[in-house]
């Protein structure tokens with residue numbers, strides 16, 4: 001297939017490009033060459049290149065900054081997603097769009113399923129939810145994959161921040177009352193590769209919204225401790241548990257945002273790893 005990755009220089013875009021190279025013809029532009037907020041240029045580029053499939057990894061992901069940059073977040077995450085989806089519809093391409101666990105309010109006691117009520121608590125969450133709706137409303141063939149706590153060895157993420165801070169400080173203070181599931185980018189890329197391997201007509205019948213997630217649930221503090229232990233830094237670095245109220249942020253985050261990925265796993269035949277297994281492989285793959 002000819003596959004265009006929008007936002008190809010982000011952490012998920014890079015993992016997908018690495019995973020799909022060789023098996024597919026890839027177009028992997030960064031924001032400078034393919035800006036999804038420019039409706040006309042976006043439509044023209046897709047009409048000119050005629051991809052079979054578009055993976056939308058482009059997003060405004062600065063969760064706290066979005067609180068004061070609402071228009072910028074919506075321009076990319078909502079209008080941009082809609083631009084891409086309309087262009088895909090017009091060119092007959094299938095769109096795989098990524099969304100977030102932050103569409104939920106965090107009040108659930110067990111991992112969220114696709115039919116659970118959405119109630120974003122932040123501008124970022126609201127902008128991503130608006131993006132999901134724009135993709136659905138476009139009429140393009142689509143998969144919307146909601147992800148949570150994405151990390152890997154590329155780009156910026158919590159895992160890399162913990163490794164950097166652990167090299168600089170003897171004590172890290174990390175919130176222990178926000179629960180979710182960390183997901184290694186390489187595992188997410190594997191899952192996407194399996195899903196898009198279906199013949200397009202079959203994929204079209206499976207169109208819709210899915211939660212894509214590893215298994216197991218943890219909190220940021222436990223995740224940080226697992227990172228520090230796995231990187232053999234635990235002897236000189238202590239991770240102290242704090243509460244959300246000790247670490248005020250501009251955006252409100254859900255207290256519990258684990259996603260139940262059973263529907264995706266059963267539909268596409270993906271065997272989700274436990275999150276600790278993903279972390280082990282991510283640490284082992286460090287340069």
Ligand SMILES: NC(=O)c1ccc[n+]([C@@H]2O[C@H](COP(=O)([O-])OP(=O)(O)OC[C@H]3O[C@@H](n4cnc5c(N)ncnc54)[C@H](OP(=O)(O)O)[C@@H]3O)[C@@H](O)[C@H]2O)c1
Nearest residue numbers: 007009010011012031035036058059061098100147149150
């Ligand atoms: N990171 C997480 O923990 C997490 C959790 C749940 C869901 N997700 C979702 O997963 C997807 C991938 O996220 P990620 O973690 O890979 O994010 P990321 O590393 O921040 O990458 C996003 C990429 O999008 C690019 N971009 C921003 N605005 C653009 C525009 N107007 N046109 C084209 N590209 C643009 C960014 O370029 P610049 O760097 O130049 O701005 C960046 O390369 C997103 O949909 C995100 O909402 C992420």
